[in-house]
Amino acid sequence: MMLRVFAQRRLLGATARFSRAASSATSGKNVRYEIEDDGIAIVTFDLQGTKVNTLNMDLADEFKGVMSTLESDPKVRAAVIMSGKEDNFIAGADINMFTKCKTAEEMENLSRPSHAMFDQLASGKPKVAAINGSCLGGGLELALACHYRVASSSPKTVLGLPEVMLGILPGAGGTQRLPALIGLQNAMPLMLTGKNVKPSKAKRMKLVDNVADPSALKHAAVLAAKGLADGTLKVDREPKGVQKLINKVIEGTEFGRNFAFKKARDMVMKQTKGVYPAPLKIIDVLETSAKHGFCSKAGYEAEAKAFGELGMTPESRALVSIYFGQTACKKNPYGKPKRKENTVGVLGAGLMGAGIAEVTMTKGVDILLKDAKPEGLARGLDQIYKNLNKKTKKRRMTTFERDQTMSRIVGLTDSDANWQKHFSHADMIIEAVFENLELKHKIIKQFEAITPAHCVFATNTSAIPITKLAEASSRPEQFIGMHYFSPVDKMPLLEIIRHPGTSDETTARAYDMGLKQGKTVIVVKDVPGFYVNRCLGPYSDEAMAVLLDGASIEEIDRAMVKYGYPVGPMTLVDEVGIDTAASVGKTLQGDLGERIGTADPELLEKVVAKGFLGRKTGKGLHIFPPRGKKTVNPEVVEMIEEQRKLRGKPSSGLTSVEDIQMRLVSRFVNETALCLQHDIIGSPVVGDIGAVFGIGFPPFRGGPFRLVDAFGADKFVDMMLRYRDALGPQFEPAQILKDYAKQNRKFHPEA
Ligand SMILES: NC(=O)c1ccc[n+]([C@@H]2O[C@H](COP(=O)([O-])OP(=O)(O)OC[C@H]3O[C@@H](n4cnc5c(N)ncnc54)[C@H](O)[C@@H]3O)[C@@H](O)[C@H]2O)c1
Numbered sequence: 001m002m003l004r005v006f007a008q009r010r011l012l013g014a015t016a017r018f019s020r021a022a023s024s025a026t027s028g029k030n031v032r033y034e035i036e037d038d039g040i041a042i043v044t045f046d047l048q049g050t051k052v053n054t055l056n057m058d059l060a061d062e063f064k065g066v067m068s069t070l071e072s073d074p075k076v077r078a079a080v081i082m083s084g085k086e087d088n089f090i091a092g093a094d095i096n097m098f099t100k101c102k103t104a105e106e107m108e109n110l111s112r113p114s115h116a117m118f119d120q121l122a123s124g125k126p127k128v129a130a131i132n133g134s135c136l137g138g139g140l141e142l143a144l145a146c147h148y149r150v151a152s153s154s155p156k157t158v159l160g161l162p163e164v165m166l167g168i169l170p171g172a173g174g175t176q177r178l179p180a181l182i183g184l185q186n187a188m189p190l191m192l193t194g195k196n197v198k199p200s201k202a203k204r205m206k207l208v209d210n211v212a213d214p215s216a217l218k219h220a221a222v223l224a225a226k227g228l229a230d231g232t233l234k235v236d237r238e239p240k241g242v243q244k245l246i247n248k249v250i251e252g253t254e255f256g257r258n259f260a261f262k263k264a265r266d267m268v269m270k271q272t273k274g275v276y277p278a279p280l281k282i283i284d285v286l287e288t289s290a291k292h293g294f295c296s297k298a299g300y301e302a303e304a305k306a307f308g309e310l311g312m313t314p315e316s317r318a319l320v321s322i323y324f325g326q327t328a329c330k331k332n333p334y335g336k337p338k339r340k341e342n343t344v345g346v347l348g349a350g351l352m353g354a355g356i357a358e359v360t361m362t363k364g365v366d367i368l369l370k371d372a373k374p375e376g377l378a379r380g381l382d383q384i385y386k387n388l389n390k391k392t393k394k395r396r397m398t399t400f401e402r403d404q405t406m407s408r409i410v411g412l413t414d415s416d417a418n419w420q421k422h423f424s425h426a427d428m429i430i431e432a433v434f435e436n437l438e439l440k441h442k443i444i445k446q447f448e449a450i451t452p453a454h455c456v457f458a459t460n461t462s463a464i465p466i467t468k469l470a471e472a473s474s475r476p477e478q479f480i481g482m483h484y485f486s487p488v489d490k491m492p493l494l495e496i497i498r499h500p501g502t503s504d505e506t507t508a509r510a511y512d513m514g515l516k517q518g519k520t521v522i523v524v525k526d527v528p529g530f531y532v533n534r535c536l537g538p539y540s541d542e543a544m545a546v547l548l549d550g551a552s553i554e555e556i557d558r559a560m561v562k563y564g565y566p567v568g569p570m571t572l573v574d575e576v577g578i579d580t581a582a583s584v585g586k587t588l589q590g591d592l593g594e595r596i597g598t599a600d601p602e603l604l605e606k607v608v609a610k611g612f613l614g615r616k617t618g619k620g621l622h623i624f625p626p627r628g629k630k631t632v633n634p635e636v637v638e639m640i641e642e643q644r645k646l647r648g649k650p651s652s653g654l655t656s657v658e659d660i661q662m663r664l665v666s667r668f669v670n671e672t673a674l675c676l677q678h679d680i681i682g683s684p685v686v687g688d689i690g691a692v693f694g695i696g697f698p699p700f701r702g703g704p705f706r707l708v709d710a711f712g713a714d715k716f717v718d719m720m721l722r723y724r725d726a727l728g729p730q731f732e733p734a735q736i737l738k739d740y741a742k743q744n745r746k747f748h749p750e751a
Helices: 002-019 057-072 095-099 104-122 138-145 162-166 174-182 184-193 199-204 214-230 241-250 254-272 277-292 297-311 314-329 351-361 374-393 399-406 419-425 437-450 466-470 504-516 532-548 553-563 569-576 578-595 601-609 634-647 657-677 684-695 704-711 713-727 735-743
Strands: 031-035 040-045 078-083 088-090 127-131 134-136 148-152 158-160 210-212 343-347 366-370 409-412 428-431 456-459 479-484 493-497 520-524
Touching: 031 057, 040 057, 040 214, 057 104, 078 088, 078 214, 088 138, 095 104, 095 314, 104 138, 104 297, 127 138, 127 214, 134 138, 138 158, 138 174, 148 199, 148 214, 162 184, 162 277, 162 314, 174 184, 174 277, 174 297, 184 241, 184 254, 184 277, 199 210, 210 214, 241 254, 254 277, 277 297, 277 314, 314 520, 314 684, 314 704, 343 351, 343 419, 343 437, 351 366, 351 374, 351 428, 351 479, 366 374, 366 419, 374 399, 374 409, 409 419, 419 437, 428 437, 428 504, 437 456, 437 466, 456 504, 466 479, 479 504, 493 504, 493 684, 504 520, 520 684, 532 553, 532 569, 532 578, 532 601, 532 634, 532 657, 532 684, 553 569, 553 634, 553 657, 569 578, 578 601, 578 657, 601 634, 657 684, 657 704, 657 713, 657 735, 684 704, 704 713, 713 735
Parallel strands: 040 078, 078 127, 088 134, 127 148, 134 158, 148 210, 343 366, 343 428, 366 409, 428 456, 456 479, 493 520
Antiparallel strands: 031 040, 479 493
């Protein structure tokens, strides 16, 4: 109620302000309004004091005032709605509005007024949205309420409804207007995955009516507005030919729609195991709305109610916290670097080096990619070209952009005459050669001698201490660790590791490079395994312990996927490589003591000795046929049985689905807590973000620290103590957890 009164008061104020100067140019705080020749009003969103337009109360109130003004002004025939920002139309609703809501009703009261506002926009004089840059969430819902949409062809222009990623749904009419405009079959994937679409695809699916060069966008929108006003522009969005027939069968009949909803539900259940409520709720809302008609009273009501319910779920609160955490990590804590990196040298064109080169060159940086061997270089260049080419096939990149990007890379080997000369221009080196201390020391010395004095040297080592590697450096203040995850083009996290001599400017430059590469960046301490792999160690160790304790490979994977992980630990070890996983375990052993190595290491050693290294050798814990699904390796099952007999220990009996989940999760979470206790990570936010983006810790649980908060530190500690008494000291809770339990504290007290 309070919200509505507040909104009404602001609306009256804004209307009065705008009606005073309707026909000439006029400006509100956030929405500019002017009338051009021929009676076309130009309405420009320009939220004050920020680079990005987001829909908040102030902006909405001003906009409502402007709309009333232009509807009542006889000089206005039609309007163009655009943004005053360089690279965004409206990037979505202000998420803080949602987090302030304490009840579902408060959330609903955000949704209902927006329905009324966009209905007002959709009625009356023709409105054309001129879209340049991100047009997401509430921004797209606004554009959908316009009568015509023109998008700029800028690579920064994207359209989408990403609300599902925050555990909610589009609450300002998106679930109604999108299917009404582009059909259920096109609308459902957009809403259920939250994926963005580019202008060309948006045009194909009739989400936008026209695409124009950014320089001609306003002109094209004004022309469309004039055409709509004088009736010379007729918009025909009706599907044609086969598509018309398909739509008639699927969307035009109850049977067809039920089939489409069932398929969508099955797909969501398959992909999420039902742990995310939002996509299922979206389908419910669409089903109700399809029955009563999109944009009907019942449709809007179903949307508002579901919006309120979802906003109060712990899943949504956790996903929003991840969003805020990720946004926080986008800000370079070491400030803006003084120097810009124009040329980056990547050493080693293997799996990691080629990946690092690819994510850097696609952001417009020149790359020198050097490998010791011509065949190594050729393999790396091929990996990059294939990846870029895949993007052109998926129409995420044009062939021109692919070729332009490839032209930024210079491939070099020792046999190229004067290869050293190229490196005299390098601003930063990222090394990804074999994991060998002597080799890395040798190349640090070699490249510091030929690169300019300002050049930063970064290493992508996974296990060698950065401090040890820095011993070979003549410019230790410019030496740093940049630890990427495989495959680099897909994995979103970058860990930055300083050694005691690394300067803040070098850290700022490495952080900035990570952001440029599109990574979520965290800074962690130089300890074995850094943060992510260190915590993964006890988790994987427990997975092996549970296996020897009686659970099967399939049971363990199923339990963890059900818990929300993208893959189970048994599949993960096959993907990483069993030999690699075993060697990471060994690296951690010296440091973690009894917190690792509790599972019998002999089993993995025997599996490795048999040549079962995982996917890379076609056989590991699973068998990977060239085509078709993987199956459990029966030879390994036999080896597990044998090992169980050799150990001669009876099963603890703690192998139920819940025990498997809690045993693995508690050991992971405990290690993250120890990392916070020992300042390996700077804050619980960094810990949550690292876990979610580094190993796929279930995002709807918000990360390990949010998980403890939701559990209650006291209950979490009690659970660990029970496991400790039954299974051993590897379950001893971290002191910080015990302290938080005693003091009844939360890691995220604001939640
Ligand atoms: N693979 C992963 O999952 C992963 C993840 C994070 C970090 N790392 C680390 O990244 C580094 C590279 O790993 P990778 O998996 O890409 O290995 P890789 O074996 O695929 O590639 C290494 C490449 O380095 C080249 N090379 C060797 N000596 C060289 C030299 N003197 N100059 C130039 N090139 C040289 C090799 O020819 C090879 O092409 C290692 O330090 C590894 O620990 C790997």
